[in-house]
Amino acid sequence: MPVNADAGTGTTTQGHSLPINELFYSLQGEGKLAGVPSVFIRTSGCNLRCWFCDSYHTSWEPTHAQMTIAEIMEEVESYDANHVVVTGGEPLVHDETSLLLDRLSDAGYHTTVETNGTLFSETAVDLASISPKLASSTPTAERDPKGDGEWAERHEERRIDTDTLAAFADAYEMQLKFVVTDESDLIEIEELVSKIRDAADAPVRDSDVLLMPEGATRERLDENRERVAELAMEYDYRYTPRLHVGLWNDAPGT
Ligand SMILES: C[S@@+](CC[C@H](N)C(=O)[O-])C[C@H]1O[C@@H](n2cnc3c(N)ncnc32)[C@H](O)[C@@H]1O
Ligand SMILES: Nc1nc2[nH]cc(C(=O)O)c2c(=O)[nH]1
Ligand code: SF4
Ligand SMILES: [Mg+2]
Structure with missing residues:
Protein backbone atom coordinates (compact mmCIF):
# COMPACT_ATOMS: atom_id res chain seq x y z
CA MET A 1 0.00 0.00 0.00
CA PRO A 2 1.50 3.39 -0.91
CA VAL A 3 2.07 5.81 1.96
CA ASN A 4 -0.35 8.54 0.91
CA ALA A 5 -3.18 6.28 -0.18
CA ASP A 6 -5.77 8.64 1.27
CA ALA A 7 -4.56 11.74 -0.54
CA GLY A 8 -6.67 13.16 -3.36
CA THR A 9 -6.94 16.17 -5.66
CA GLY A 10 -10.70 16.21 -5.61
CA THR A 11 -11.01 15.22 -9.30
CA THR A 12 -14.45 13.68 -9.73
CA THR A 13 -14.37 10.21 -11.18
CA GLN A 14 -17.81 9.20 -9.98
CA GLY A 15 -19.77 7.42 -12.68
CA HIS A 16 -16.76 7.06 -15.01
CA SER A 17 -15.98 3.53 -16.10
CA LEU A 18 -13.63 1.52 -18.33
CA PRO A 19 -13.90 -1.78 -20.23
CA ILE A 20 -11.60 -4.10 -18.26
CA ASN A 21 -10.37 -7.37 -19.75
CA GLU A 22 -8.41 -8.45 -16.66
CA LEU A 23 -6.93 -7.05 -13.45
CA PHE A 24 -4.20 -9.04 -11.72
CA TYR A 25 -1.05 -8.98 -9.58
CA SER A 26 2.21 -10.16 -11.14
CA LEU A 27 5.83 -9.17 -11.72
CA GLN A 28 6.47 -6.53 -14.35
CA GLY A 29 7.87 -8.81 -17.03
CA GLU A 30 9.23 -6.25 -19.50
CA GLY A 31 11.39 -3.16 -19.70
CA LYS A 32 13.35 -1.05 -17.22
CA LEU A 33 11.17 -2.14 -14.27
CA ALA A 34 11.28 -5.87 -15.06
CA GLY A 35 10.96 -7.88 -11.85
CA VAL A 36 8.97 -5.27 -9.88
CA PRO A 37 5.76 -6.61 -8.25
CA SER A 38 2.91 -4.69 -9.89
CA VAL A 39 -0.83 -4.64 -10.29
CA PHE A 40 -1.90 -4.83 -13.95
CA ILE A 41 -5.07 -3.22 -15.24
CA ARG A 42 -5.82 -4.40 -18.78
CA THR A 43 -8.33 -2.28 -20.70
CA SER A 44 -10.08 -3.70 -23.76
CA GLY A 45 -10.11 -2.16 -27.26
CA CYS A 46 -7.28 -1.12 -29.59
CA ASN A 47 -6.78 1.16 -32.57
CA LEU A 48 -4.20 -1.24 -34.11
CA ARG A 49 -4.18 -4.95 -34.98
CA CYS A 50 -0.69 -6.42 -34.66
CA TRP A 51 -0.73 -9.96 -36.09
CA PHE A 52 1.27 -11.19 -33.08
CA CYS A 53 -0.85 -9.50 -30.39
CA ASP A 54 -0.58 -11.59 -27.21
CA SER A 55 -3.77 -9.95 -25.88
CA TYR A 56 -6.10 -11.16 -28.64
CA HIS A 57 -9.19 -10.58 -26.50
CA THR A 58 -8.45 -6.86 -26.23
CA SER A 59 -7.79 -6.27 -29.91
CA TRP A 60 -8.97 -8.84 -32.46
CA GLU A 61 -11.93 -10.06 -30.39
CA PRO A 62 -12.36 -7.67 -27.45
CA THR A 63 -14.10 -8.95 -24.32
CA HIS A 64 -14.48 -7.12 -21.04
CA ALA A 65 -16.55 -6.19 -18.03
CA GLN A 66 -17.34 -2.50 -17.51
CA MET A 67 -15.86 -1.33 -14.18
CA THR A 68 -16.18 2.07 -12.54
CA ILE A 69 -12.98 3.83 -11.54
CA ALA A 70 -14.02 3.38 -7.89
CA GLU A 71 -14.34 -0.39 -8.41
CA ILE A 72 -10.95 -0.54 -10.13
CA MET A 73 -9.32 1.45 -7.30
CA GLU A 74 -10.86 -0.85 -4.70
CA GLU A 75 -9.49 -3.94 -6.42
CA VAL A 76 -6.03 -2.37 -6.93
CA GLU A 77 -5.90 -1.43 -3.24
CA SER A 78 -6.65 -5.03 -2.24
CA TYR A 79 -3.09 -5.94 -3.32
CA ASP A 80 0.04 -5.01 -1.38
CA ALA A 81 1.79 -3.19 -4.23
CA ASN A 82 3.27 0.23 -4.94
CA HIS A 83 3.45 -0.10 -8.73
CA VAL A 84 0.50 -0.16 -11.11
CA VAL A 85 0.69 -0.88 -14.84
CA VAL A 86 -2.16 0.30 -17.06
CA THR A 87 -2.15 -1.67 -20.29
CA GLY A 88 -4.48 -3.10 -22.89
CA GLY A 89 -5.44 -3.24 -25.69
CA GLU A 90 -4.53 0.37 -26.13
CA PRO A 91 -5.35 2.11 -22.85
CA LEU A 92 -5.15 5.62 -24.32
CA VAL A 93 -8.09 5.08 -26.70
CA HIS A 94 -10.26 5.66 -23.61
CA ASP A 95 -10.52 9.21 -22.20
CA GLU A 96 -11.28 7.67 -18.79
CA THR A 97 -7.77 6.16 -18.64
CA SER A 98 -6.40 9.64 -17.82
CA LEU A 99 -8.82 9.92 -14.92
CA LEU A 100 -7.77 6.49 -13.66
CA LEU A 101 -4.06 7.41 -13.87
CA ASP A 102 -4.74 10.63 -11.95
CA ARG A 103 -6.54 8.69 -9.23
CA LEU A 104 -3.74 6.12 -9.00
CA SER A 105 -1.15 8.87 -8.73
CA ASP A 106 -3.18 10.76 -6.10
CA ALA A 107 -3.30 7.52 -4.10
CA GLY A 108 0.52 7.37 -4.17
CA TYR A 109 1.10 4.62 -6.74
CA HIS A 110 3.93 4.59 -9.26
CA THR A 111 2.17 4.43 -12.64
CA THR A 112 3.36 2.84 -15.86
CA VAL A 113 1.29 3.08 -19.02
CA GLU A 114 1.92 0.49 -21.70
CA THR A 115 1.02 2.15 -25.01
CA ASN A 116 1.60 1.81 -28.73
CA GLY A 117 2.47 5.53 -28.79
CA THR A 118 -0.09 6.65 -31.38
CA LEU A 119 -2.35 8.64 -29.00
CA PHE A 120 -0.87 11.24 -26.64
CA SER A 121 -2.51 12.10 -23.35
CA GLU A 122 -1.37 14.59 -20.69
CA THR A 123 -1.88 12.76 -17.42
CA ALA A 124 -0.17 11.26 -14.35
CA VAL A 125 2.38 8.89 -15.87
CA ASP A 126 5.63 7.98 -14.06
CA ALA A 135 6.19 -2.67 -40.41
CA SER A 136 6.72 -6.29 -39.36
CA SER A 137 3.66 -6.03 -37.06
CA THR A 138 1.22 -5.42 -39.93
CA PRO A 139 -1.47 -8.09 -40.31
CA THR A 140 -1.03 -8.96 -43.96
CA ALA A 141 -3.37 -11.58 -45.43
CA GLU A 142 -0.78 -14.33 -44.78
CA ARG A 143 -0.32 -13.34 -41.12
CA ASP A 144 -3.85 -12.27 -40.19
CA PRO A 145 -4.96 -14.32 -37.13
CA LYS A 146 -8.63 -13.81 -37.92
CA GLY A 147 -9.48 -12.67 -41.47
CA ASP A 148 -7.82 -11.94 -44.78
CA GLY A 149 -5.77 -8.80 -44.19
CA GLU A 150 -8.77 -6.46 -43.80
CA TRP A 151 -6.94 -4.48 -41.09
CA ALA A 152 -3.59 -4.15 -42.90
CA GLU A 153 -4.17 -0.73 -44.50
CA ARG A 154 -5.63 0.91 -41.37
CA HIS A 155 -2.86 -0.57 -39.22
CA GLU A 156 -0.19 0.75 -41.63
CA GLU A 157 -1.69 4.27 -41.66
CA ARG A 158 -1.95 4.49 -37.88
CA ARG A 159 1.03 2.62 -36.47
CA ILE A 160 3.63 5.45 -36.35
CA ASP A 161 3.28 9.18 -35.69
CA THR A 162 6.69 10.70 -34.99
CA ASP A 163 5.30 13.91 -33.46
CA THR A 164 3.18 11.94 -31.02
CA LEU A 165 6.20 9.85 -30.02
CA ALA A 166 8.21 13.06 -29.53
CA ALA A 167 5.40 14.48 -27.34
CA PHE A 168 5.73 11.42 -25.07
CA ALA A 169 9.50 11.89 -24.91
CA ASP A 170 9.07 15.54 -23.92
CA ALA A 171 6.35 14.91 -21.33
CA TYR A 172 7.44 11.76 -19.51
CA GLU A 173 10.18 9.47 -18.36
CA MET A 174 9.94 6.87 -21.09
CA GLN A 175 11.23 3.75 -22.75
CA LEU A 176 10.87 2.63 -26.37
CA LYS A 177 10.26 -1.12 -26.34
CA PHE A 178 10.40 -2.63 -29.81
CA VAL A 179 9.06 -6.09 -30.61
CA VAL A 180 11.75 -7.63 -32.83
CA THR A 181 10.83 -10.41 -35.23
CA ASP A 182 13.72 -10.12 -37.65
CA GLU A 183 17.11 -8.46 -38.20
CA SER A 184 15.50 -6.14 -40.80
CA ASP A 185 13.50 -4.51 -37.96
CA LEU A 186 16.72 -2.82 -36.84
CA ILE A 187 16.88 -0.61 -39.93
CA GLU A 188 13.44 0.77 -39.15
CA ILE A 189 14.28 1.15 -35.45
CA GLU A 190 17.43 3.17 -36.21
CA GLU A 191 15.53 5.48 -38.58
CA LEU A 192 12.64 5.97 -36.18
CA VAL A 193 14.83 6.69 -33.15
CA SER A 194 16.71 9.27 -35.21
CA LYS A 195 13.43 10.96 -36.28
CA ILE A 196 12.15 11.06 -32.68
CA ARG A 197 15.45 12.64 -31.58
CA ASP A 198 15.03 15.33 -34.26
CA ALA A 199 11.43 16.06 -33.26
CA ALA A 200 11.81 15.98 -29.44
CA ASP A 201 13.42 18.54 -27.13
CA ALA A 202 14.17 15.93 -24.46
CA PRO A 203 17.06 13.52 -25.00
CA LEU A 221 10.63 -17.06 -27.26
CA ASP A 222 13.08 -19.96 -27.27
CA GLU A 223 13.32 -19.54 -31.05
CA ASN A 224 13.80 -15.74 -31.02
CA ARG A 225 15.53 -14.47 -27.91
CA GLU A 226 19.16 -15.33 -28.57
CA ARG A 227 19.09 -13.61 -31.96
CA VAL A 228 17.49 -10.50 -30.45
CA ALA A 229 20.01 -10.45 -27.58
CA GLU A 230 22.83 -10.50 -30.13
CA LEU A 231 21.20 -7.63 -32.05
CA ALA A 232 21.02 -5.57 -28.83
CA MET A 233 24.77 -6.10 -28.33
CA GLU A 234 25.54 -5.27 -31.95
CA TYR A 235 23.50 -2.03 -31.95
CA ASP A 236 24.22 -1.04 -28.31
CA TYR A 237 20.57 -0.97 -27.30
CA ARG A 238 19.14 -2.74 -24.25
CA TYR A 239 17.58 -6.19 -24.35
CA THR A 240 14.43 -6.83 -22.39
CA PRO A 241 13.25 -10.32 -21.54
CA ARG A 242 9.60 -11.26 -21.15
CA LEU A 243 9.97 -12.64 -17.63
CA HIS A 244 6.31 -13.61 -17.25
CA VAL A 245 6.38 -15.78 -20.38
CA GLY A 246 9.41 -17.68 -19.06
CA LEU A 247 7.71 -18.09 -15.66
CA TRP A 248 4.08 -18.75 -16.62
CA ASN A 249 4.03 -19.19 -20.40
CA ASP A 250 0.82 -17.68 -21.86
CA ALA A 251 -1.46 -18.17 -18.84
CA PRO A 252 -4.04 -15.39 -18.40
CA GLY A 253 -3.62 -13.13 -15.38
CA THR A 254 0.19 -13.24 -15.48
C1 LIG B 1 -0.58 -6.19 -25.49
S1 LIG B 1 0.36 -4.71 -25.58
C2 LIG B 1 -0.72 -3.52 -24.83
C3 LIG B 1 -0.20 -2.10 -24.83
C4 LIG B 1 -0.14 -1.40 -26.19
N1 LIG B 1 -1.24 -1.69 -27.02
C5 LIG B 1 1.16 -1.74 -26.89
O1 LIG B 1 1.15 -2.44 -27.89
O2 LIG B 1 2.20 -1.29 -26.40
C6 LIG B 1 1.59 -4.92 -24.28
C7 LIG B 1 3.00 -5.20 -24.72
O3 LIG B 1 3.06 -6.50 -25.28
C8 LIG B 1 3.86 -6.46 -26.44
N2 LIG B 1 3.51 -7.62 -27.24
C9 LIG B 1 2.30 -7.98 -27.71
N3 LIG B 1 2.34 -9.15 -28.36
C10 LIG B 1 3.64 -9.57 -28.30
C11 LIG B 1 4.33 -10.71 -28.78
N4 LIG B 1 3.72 -11.68 -29.48
N5 LIG B 1 5.65 -10.81 -28.52
C12 LIG B 1 6.30 -9.84 -27.83
N6 LIG B 1 5.69 -8.74 -27.34
C13 LIG B 1 4.38 -8.61 -27.59
C14 LIG B 1 3.50 -5.10 -27.03
O4 LIG B 1 4.43 -4.68 -27.99
C15 LIG B 1 3.53 -4.25 -25.79
O5 LIG B 1 4.85 -3.88 -25.46
N1 LIG C 1 3.89 -9.88 -16.17
C1 LIG C 1 3.55 -9.09 -17.17
N2 LIG C 1 4.33 -8.02 -17.47
C2 LIG C 1 3.89 -7.19 -18.47
N3 LIG C 1 4.46 -6.03 -18.88
C3 LIG C 1 3.69 -5.50 -19.84
C4 LIG C 1 2.60 -6.32 -20.07
C5 LIG C 1 1.49 -5.97 -20.97
O1 LIG C 1 0.74 -6.84 -21.41
O2 LIG C 1 1.37 -4.77 -21.24
C6 LIG C 1 2.73 -7.41 -19.19
C7 LIG C 1 1.97 -8.60 -18.92
O3 LIG C 1 0.97 -8.94 -19.58
N4 LIG C 1 2.42 -9.38 -17.89
S1 SF4 D 1 -1.08 -2.23 -30.32
FE1 SF4 D 1 -0.81 -3.51 -28.49
S2 SF4 D 1 -2.87 -4.27 -27.94
FE2 SF4 D 1 -3.01 -3.34 -29.98
S3 SF4 D 1 -2.85 -5.08 -31.33
FE3 SF4 D 1 -0.75 -4.27 -31.09
S4 SF4 D 1 0.15 -5.38 -29.32
FE4 SF4 D 1 -2.08 -5.76 -29.32
MG1 LIG E 1 1.34 -8.81 -21.85
Missing part, protein backbone atom coordinates in the same frame (compact mmCIF):
# COMPACT_ATOMS: atom_id res chain seq x y z
CA LEU A 127 6.86 5.76 -16.89
CA ALA A 128 5.54 5.86 -20.45
CA SER A 129 6.36 2.39 -21.75
CA ILE A 130 5.97 2.88 -25.47
CA SER A 131 6.03 0.05 -27.97
CA PRO A 132 5.93 1.66 -31.42
CA LYS A 133 4.76 -0.79 -34.01
CA LEU A 134 7.12 -1.66 -36.86
CA VAL A 204 16.30 9.97 -26.14
CA ARG A 205 19.21 7.89 -24.84
CA ASP A 206 20.32 4.59 -26.35
CA SER A 207 19.52 3.13 -22.92
CA ASP A 208 15.87 4.18 -23.41
CA VAL A 209 15.67 1.86 -26.43
CA LEU A 210 14.89 -1.76 -25.63
CA LEU A 211 14.70 -4.74 -27.96
CA MET A 212 12.15 -7.39 -26.98
CA PRO A 213 11.90 -10.76 -28.71
CA GLU A 214 8.55 -11.55 -30.30
CA GLY A 215 6.90 -14.49 -28.56
CA ALA A 216 3.66 -15.03 -26.72
CA THR A 217 4.76 -18.54 -25.69
CA ARG A 218 7.92 -20.11 -24.25
CA GLU A 219 8.44 -22.10 -27.44
CA ARG A 220 8.32 -19.00 -29.61
